[in-house]
Every structure is written in C-alpha cells, then in structure tokens.
Amino acid sequence: MAVTVKTFASSNEAATALSSDRTARYLGGGTLVMRALNEGDVSISTVVRASDQALTRIDASGPRITLGAGVTFARVLAERDLAFLHAPARSIGGPAVRNMGTVGGNLFAPNPYGDFAVALLALDATVAVQGGFGSRDIAIEEFLQSRERQSGALVLSVSCTRPASADAFRYRKVARIKPKGGSVITLAAHLPISGGRIAGARIALGSMAPTQIRAKAAERALEGRVLDAATIAAAASAVTEGTAPSDNALGSAWYRREIVGVHLRRLLSGQE
C-alpha cells in the first residue's frame, strides 16, 4: 500500500507532523521502517522525514559528546574522537546496514536489536526529544522504559560523557554468526575509578528483558570496590537479578540466563 511521504527542512516541523498523526512514522536510516513497509505493515500511512542538518551533527571534541539522531554507525566509526563507541558501532549488521542505520533509530529497535543503545545506557546518556510540547532531555533509562509511549516524539540527539579511560568502558556482543549476527546477549560496562575504587558502576544488558536494562544488583556488587576476582565473581552471580529474557531463534531464555554471568565475568576481567 502506498504511503504519503512528508519531508521537512526543520526538525520542528517534522516533530509537529509526527505528534499530530498516529499513523505517521519517522524515517531515520529506514532499515526497520522500510522492512515494515516491504512486509505490508498497514499501521504506517505517513512517513515523515527531516533534512535538518542538526540531526546529522557530531560534537565529539570535548568531554561531553553529542550525536545527532541521524548519525549513522559508519560515521561513528569514521570519527577518531569516538573510539570508545567503535566496538558497539562495529557490532551492528554488515557494512550496508552500518552505512544506513542511525543512532536515533537504534533507540527504538526491538529485540534482538538495539546494541548501540546498550552502550549508551551504560554511559548514562541523555536523549533530547522534541514533541508537540517542545523539546526536553530525558535520561536514557527512562526513555527506554517508556519507549512505547515515545512514538510521536522526535529524537534530536543523544549525549554522554566520554569515559575517563579506554579501560573504563567495555562492550561485548554475544552472537552466533560473526561478525554480523543478531545478539544472543549484549553487555556494556562503565566502571569509573576514583581513588582506586569503582565509583558510579553501570552495567547495561541487551536481550535480557523486553528493552535494554541496567543490572542494578551487579552494579551494587561493584560499587566502592576494587575490581578484583572476588568483586567480579559477586557481580557475575548477581547479574541475572531483575532480568526477564525471552526465547527467540537466537537463544532461549534459559540459555541467556546461564551465560550472562560468564560473559560479564569475562568482560570485567578483560578476557576475550
């Protein structure tokens, strides 16, 4: 079925068009929206686009980085200042998907996708959204939890603080087909160190619940500790708390619960 395509020069107008029409869907890179249209999804009757340059801007020079929602993974990979985000960007799809898929679209990608959002969740990112009501910043955790209700709002950008060192941020996607298979589970850890101890631990998981979640019990096991074998073991045994994985073609819920602690232990101890 044909849809109406509306292209706007400003994100303002696009946001207004989105919020006033329940059948409208924003088109980022289109890797999921076009697939839905190809499959005959009749819930979409309008496709909204914005050519606003601000949506593709990258600000990566300072301690706080901002990525426009329309920035593709290939562009993240081309940016030397974004080295800490290269592992999550590289883990998504094949080269064509990385040339097309965007950071903003990843926030809405359903399981088993949303790998980049797992990294952003561990980095306590902020999501700037614009609705009919104007624009505001939302913490990514809150954004992901209320994602179903965010349809109708336009994501403008995401921002986060650059990790203090390369070692402070770690990412791992467990997939059966390398390099581009879908995620069995995805893990990201941000471990800022203050006076030799972990201060502000963040562990984020993908494919362990209906949306990306923080493993708060594992974070508590790390907080204020030195990252030694005992701390790592405590975090690994707490990591399934609060998770609710499901079965899909890539793995069963049981398997996910069995392996998530093993992979967290490897990630925290720096093993391949």
Add this chain to the structure above:
Amino acid sequence: MSKTPLQFRHNGRDVAIFVDGGTNLLVALRELIGDMTPKFGCGQGGCGTCSVLIDGELHLSCLTLAETVAGRSVETLDGMKQGPNLHPLQRAFADAFAAQCGYCTPGMLMAAKALLDRNPSPSRADVVEAISGNICRCTGYESIINAILAASGGRASA
C-alpha cells in the same frame, strides 16, 4: 495516491521517474528504470543481493526509500563494465568460479567495489568484513574472497 517526481543519476546518466509514496529503490530501479541487475532476495536487509552504491557508499536498495536518492548518484552492477570490457572484479569472479547460480553476484560485486574503491589493497580480513552483509547459498564464500583479492592490489595475499 499521487505520484512524486524523482530525479537522480543512474550509472552516470540522469533519470527522471514518478514513484508512489513508500516505493523502495530496488523496485524503482527494476520496475521503473528497467535495470534488472540489483536482485530481490529478501526485502528485509538480510541477504545483500540488492546492494547498490549511493554516492559511492554501499546501501541496501530494498531498504532505501526511493525518494531519498533525489539528486544523488546511484551505481548498480549494470554500470560496472568498462565499455565493452568486464570490470577487473567481474573478470576475477568469472576466472575464480565465484559465481554458481549467480544470484548473490550483483550484491557481492557492489560490496567488493565499495571496498576496493576505498582500499585498493585489502587484507583477507577486510574482504571478509566487506561481504559480511551478503549471503551466498552456493559458493561457500572462499572462491568469492579469492576473486576479490585477485582483483585487488593485494593480489599477493590471494
């Protein structure tokens, strides 16, 4: 539903067509322009046989809204041969038996061209990475990888 006019460069030639809202680039190329070289495999981004270059970058035409290529340059396998001669990549595919049924071949060649245009001497790992979004049901990939290496400046590593 009204149709939208769309102009872009197709293999170095300006084309102008009218598309229905929501038409993907693969349909526009095959049904409206008559370029049958990009193939339809899955329509979901999973197989890569519809791959084309948009402004030199590898994209999946089945997941590209046709209207987004307005004013841009689209290259398909149809534009690859050089006059009456095959492109070195095409010749290498033929020589290395890198095509059996040939269904994946257009996408494989576009992915390989995107790689060699950017990196004329890729390593074997670079080649594997470059075609990782393309599925071949027949060759087991080795002959394809060897063909791409043979066509590249990195011939010695083939």
